[in-house]
Amino acid sequence: MSHRNDLESARERLSRSRGREFWRSLEELSGDPAFQDLLHREFPRHASEWEEGLDRRRFLQLAAASLALAGLSACTRQPLEAIVPYVKLPEEIVPGRPRFFATAATLGGYATGLLVESHEGRPTKIEGNPDHPASLGATDVFAQALVLGLYDPDRSQLLLELGEIRTWNAFVQRLQAALRAQQSQGGAGIRILTGTVTSPTLGDQVRSLVTRFPKARWHQYEASGRDNVRLGARLAFGESIETRYDFSRADVVLSLDADVLIASPGSLRYARDFADRRRVRGGQARMSRLYMIETSPTATGTLADHRLAIRSVRVPRLAVALVAELGVGGTSGSPERLADDEARFISSAAADLRGHAGRGIVVAGDQAPAAVHALVHAINDRLGNAGSTVLHSAPVEVEPVDQVASIRELVEDMRAGRVDLLAIIGGNPVFDAPADLGFTEALLKVPLRLRLGLEEDETSEYCHWHIPEAHTLETWTDARAYDGTVTLMQPLIEPLYAGKSAHELLSAFLDDPPRTGREILRDYWRTTAKAADFESFWRLSLHDGMVPGTALPPKAATPEPGAAARALAAIRQAGATERADDDGLLELNFRPDPTIHDGRFANNGWLQELPKPLSKMTWDNAAYIGPAAAGRLGIASGDVVEIEVEGRKVIAPAWILPGHPDGAATVHFGYGRRKCGRVGAGIGFDAYALRTTGALWSHPGAAIRRTGGRQVLACTQEHFSMEGRDLVRVGTLAAYKDDPEFARKMGEAPPKDSTLYPGFKYEGHAWGVAIDLSACTGCNACVVACVAENNIPVVGKDQVRRGREMHWLRIDRYYEGGPEAADAHHQPVMCMQCEQAPCEVVCPVGATSHSSEGLNDMVYNRCVGTRYCSNNCPYKVRRFNFLQYSDETTPVLKLGRNPDVTVRSRGVMEKCTYCVQRINGARITAEKEERPIKDGEIQTACQQACPTQAIVFGDINDKDSRVSRLKAEPLNYGLLEQLNTRPRTTYLAKLRNPNPDLERG
């Protein structure tokens, strides 16, 4: 068979060019027909889902794997390796040295500035752009996981017409034929559907399209959209206004169901500013205070000094009460009936806000009704926060619209047969459009359906043409950050599968011949920037990752008179139709999934395996309910339930989440993908099936019934009580002022000299880490960063369920307090690099030992796999390759690996070594330059990703280093220090700043 031969030769070529010396240019590789072939025909394994039973193919793979492993042992010959130089060396490349490029990632349209590490043309690691206002060097989990998305072997790789392979040119011809037909009717049958767009260039292209086809329409829909924010602003100001916050100036923050520090545009920046405002250092004891009113527990809620868990139907009520308490603009009428705790909460928060007028922030969540947003605008205006901590500006979006209305209109047009040509650019409306619209059914009435998508998904299935979309890291485009700052996004690599960007697709509508993405971007900015020297503008903007001066200036915006009254009226009206509380139904809340968002990341193994911040569940979504409701309904975690909303039903596993309010449940949408890659298809349940235009975020009456079934869920942490152990030490600011040493007194640390053996002296550098528990938001960015930096494999749900997840860094979550009002604490735990490491002593082959700088080195190639070290590790931070977890067979995944870190094979232990590859890299650079390593020069991957700078790495022998100063803080303590392991990683106790008035109650 000839195709088999092709495959063999391609595989052979790939295997020859493997490993660290793999540096043939990728563009060439991706253009290689044999390589394309290989990617299409061979269905490579991704997550290692281990089926029992052994077929021949698996047998051979294993045999090959064990032979390869045998190659690691000392007495076997190494196989011959090839070494493949360039034909012409690109000028700027030094083989073996990584380079960094500035670009950005977008989520829901909003950009975060990034620096991407690239090895010989292969992007391998995402880092935040320290100069970018939305990042300041930090990233979120989605940005970190972009690399895996890029190399996802399941990505769409072919341009298809009804399943047949077509060329781009054939598509352009077909499209232009259709456009010629539309020309006469002014494009009345043309519809474009996109997600939220902040790209000025794309906006310009759409406008050009509408100019050419005046009757064409542009629709936007984002499943996890911000319609309420937009409508609320319009309700308050009568115009579209973007609101952003300055947490660095805020003393009191009240969040009305807003996960503002984790999941909102600008949240990385907000989290950083928020944490900075709460750092207690060197006796300077000042902290801001966060009041959180929330329904579904969020990571932001875990940071709150006061948290009120209520059903979301109560949120507007509390907003009304707050308005009344603060006496905002002409709000009269009957006072709200509040429960005692609600009333106390509101009055204390109101008093605090009033006491810090101009230095407070009230913020409402994306899912809070528009009227609440309008009230919040009124409050911020009244308190003088607007203009100080709350900044208004022109909208960041190209065209802010009511997206639900937008997609409803599109569906109506389609159903009425008014649409001849629909181009769906990104998004996945067949999967995520509100269930009551009947999007799919209406879509089928459109004669020509075009689709640009990263994967062949549910929507592609219903479209005539599917065009593979270029990945963010393959695309020339631009986007705005939360404050309007524009980033010119440059590709790190040529499209692996000849994917096209939205710009290039729209160019096929507009230009003949279509322009390339780079041309489109340059042409737009050449006219827009009006720079005297465009080339230097272009180079500078690309280099910095920002276009200077594009941040939107704050502008004064005053709520229209009567806006608050209108909002109150709207809330009262909604309240009139409120159902009774005692009908046995639960309020059902819809939220985007914390790790796979609206479903777009479902095929990303890193994100699937990332524990959800609060439940620590992986690879699944669940119906979360509070302990009280669970008790009433007789539901235990893992019980399969049927959720019924207005006749729509889904089957879901239940999960009891402490801190979830009674009378409500939460489901996360994004799971239940029917058609995506092998990682994400068929796992979880589809919560979109219950989500309707009338109840996008919350439905008041859902019936939840046990079916009697059980479902196994893979959770990485099953015990959430500290069992009275002094693991996370928590205190209040008042306690700290009383006795700054309080945290140290909560545990017992043996004196350094109580040892039979003389200790080792570390005379050069001595690396250490300090982790500020007050700052940790539990956002997981560090975890994914660690996965990406250290080539940590994905093991699959079954292996996670068996307790074999591989994350070197985990975030432990503990609860304190009652089940409903539970305080959650996050504690990032990685290898402590104990100076008296229990693991090292028990290793029979010396595979783990101390470096001269105090690192607990782990030599993978020496490990025989007794697992004794892990047994003897009190922190259980060691991870073992029980099976062959690293995918060594899928060629494309090799491209994304960090060449500075060994890819571990089965049977060896692995763990965090403070990113020793970075330490060595920095040392080599410094020694070549004959200078000492500067403090801060080395950042571990987790430290770099952390939005709040909770993790600080450095030399503890240098008394002036940041880490030394942190370790000198009275809050500093070692985890399990009574064991005398002398951990190099220590923690700063968590401080909270509760309101004494509320505390007393």
Add this chain to the structure above:
Amino acid sequence: MEQTPGTGGPRAADPGRPPLIAPGYTSATVTDKISAVVLRGTPRWWFAAFGAAFLLVMLLLGTLGHLFLKGVGIYGVNIPVGWGWDITNFVWWIGIGHAGTLISAILLLLRQEWRNSINRFAEAMTLFAVACASLYPVVHLGRPWVLYWLFPYPSTMGVWPQFRSPLVWDVFAVSTYATISLLFWFIGLIPDLATLRDRAKSRFAQIVYGMLAMGWRGSARHWHNYESAYLMLAGLATPLVVSVHSVVSFDFAVGIIPGWHSTIFPPYFVAGAIYSGFAMVLTLAIPLRAIFGLKDFITDRHLQNMAKVMLATGLIVAYGYLIEIFMAWYGDNRFDVYMSLNRMFGPYAFQFWSLIACNVVAPQALWIKRLRRSPVFLFVIAIIVNVGMWLERYVIIVTSLHRDFLPSSWGMYSGTVWDYSTFVGSIGLFLALMFLFIRFLPMISIFEMRTILPEARVEEARK
């Protein structure tokens, strides 16, 4: 040497006790009866029994093949429970392997003549149990093909084993123990091999036994050096047998995990090992003496003595359990207290209480003389103690690991079908070796039996 205890020192039988050998036997009849078991044709049941054991060995090989192809992940181990059935079985087998050397060496030094009829197959049992045990450190490795890194040899890497690790101690202790036991067993066999050589009819058997006997001719000079060496070896093996299980207990005691980190472990493990070893000797001896009609040599008195040893060691073990719990409470260490409570009332409480029932409660019946004299009852108790000692190791390993210091990393453990098949397969290996042994070698030491015959009482005769 004026006095040579043990083999060469025949002494009067205690008139108050039943004899160690049925009356009427002479050196000739003892010789003929025991060697006949080997030199007679193979009984038909042997083929069936060996065949069954061999099938289990095939199961073991199949399991190991699967293990080497897929990886140690086919077992139930995880993080935090990095050891499970594998090390449980290892310690269990090693424990069983303690009876043989104990009987051979310590009882020899203590001049317990009743050992003479059971020491041979107890030693064989030791060897086979150690063979089964040494399987597990290999199979539990993530990369068993680099096992040799645990041995000191001049590698091209310039690196050596890490001698502070109890696992390296294990390597030395177990391989020393296996070597010394093998040598002990073999030199014990030499005179009997000579007997078989002289009794064998077929040329082939003559050559095989002849080569193994190395030309032993029972000369006075031979016996003189032989007895000296045997005694020396017993003197060496006695501390060795104590050290081996102490070292095995260090695997745990050197760890810092609550439930492992305990100074009581070495004595309590050694006692447990003797306990389980005698249980296994009884488990084997009771059916064997019935099948081969050897009740005249392995008399009820032997069984009773072993029952008493079990009772004594069982009490030491029970003390160990008690003192662990007491120390947790007395030491007032939060982690130890939790560990003890978790053992008793946590998810593995069933295993814990089963172990108490098997190891502490059941053997108390041995206080009753009537029950001690019933071979059937002793057999049942021995089986129960075997199970109990397995559970003990399981409880020590799993309950300590599954909930250690940080509740965040707590987890659960259970074995998989591959764990079971490895264990069953290793029992098959043990039985197969045992069947080969009883078929081809004298299962009772002939020459040592001769020494306790009345005709060997040279001194009395002289007086």
Add this chain to the structure above:
Amino acid sequence: MSQIFHRSTNTLSRVSIYAAVFVLAGLSWVLMALDRSPYTTRQGIVLKQPVPFSHEHHVAGLGLDCRYCHTSVETSRFAGIPPTATCMNCHKLIWADSDMLEPVRASLRDDRPIVWTRVNDLPDFAYFDHSIHVAKGVGCVSCHGRVDEMPLMRQEAPLQMEWCLQCHRHPETRVRPRAEVFNPKWETPDQASLGPRLVREYGIRSALDLTSCSTCHR
């Protein structure tokens, strides 16, 4: 009783026991030797290459500096294998029609790289950085041998860990002045006093640092 064995078996059996001891010892020695032999290490073995490139001719004959081709040796962990274009700088004029150089011309013509066989190949889990060794005064020849005397390239050193350790434990026995790093002919009669001085001068880390596992493995 008759004799079972011939009288020669006495000698035979004793000799065979002694022999077993010697055979076992010999076998261990053979295994150890094999482990260090060129069969395992490929030390000194000339591997088949697409073009029979002669370092002797280019270095000793033409006097090319190492860095003319291995451009990144001072800046990167990887010394660099010259791109085809580097070869063709000269070979478009010299030996432009040689059959031997056809693969080189074909490479440039078809824009396909030349696939060489790696000669000095460390395992993937050993992280060696050329630039730092060069910066600390480790001469090319210290590891690669006198390439200026090699008509065809071969691996000079065994490249096994115990070999690496010799220098990491005693850098003073190998270091040379930085200026002489690329000089294959450099020799000193006085390494004993020069070595320790250079170790101090170049700030070469202690043996304790240099033999820490993570110096090379991560």
Add this chain to the structure above:
Amino acid sequence: MTRPRTVRLYGQMAEFASPHDLLAAAGAARSAGYRRLDAFTPFPIERLSETLGHRPSRVPMLVLIGGIIGALAGYGLQYWVSAVAYPLNIGGRPYNSWPAFIPITFELTILIAGIFTVFGMLVLNGLPTPYHPVFNVPHFALASRDRYFLCIESKDPKFDPASTRVFLEGLSPSGVFDVEY
């Protein structure tokens, strides 16, 4: 077996039915001035060796030597590896962590001593000797069953085929045999 008959005798051998008879005979032979004596018995008999005038066993000395070698090798190996060959900082423990080196020192002491014991015994007994003249005596097969033999070797200065035979027969054995080479 058909072997060419040799003229020389290895010695002469008397068979006894009980250990008492053997012991008595051995004493008598020794008193009679015979020095190259050996006895063959199915089990060890106390005082027999002394009666025959054999020297005390040298096995215990070998055990001591083996033990000392083992102990030195055991500790030496560990010390050399951990403190000289490749010193590594293992969990902050000193290079020469002597308490941790005791178990292996002990095990190696036992191991080498044990090996010396067994192989020393074999060497001292001149084993293996699959062929030995005494096996030429047909009745000798019973030496491993229930018969006791006393052998006077031809190397004995007092040995004389005729008179020795007479002497042996005077000890009331159940038989006297020539032991041929």
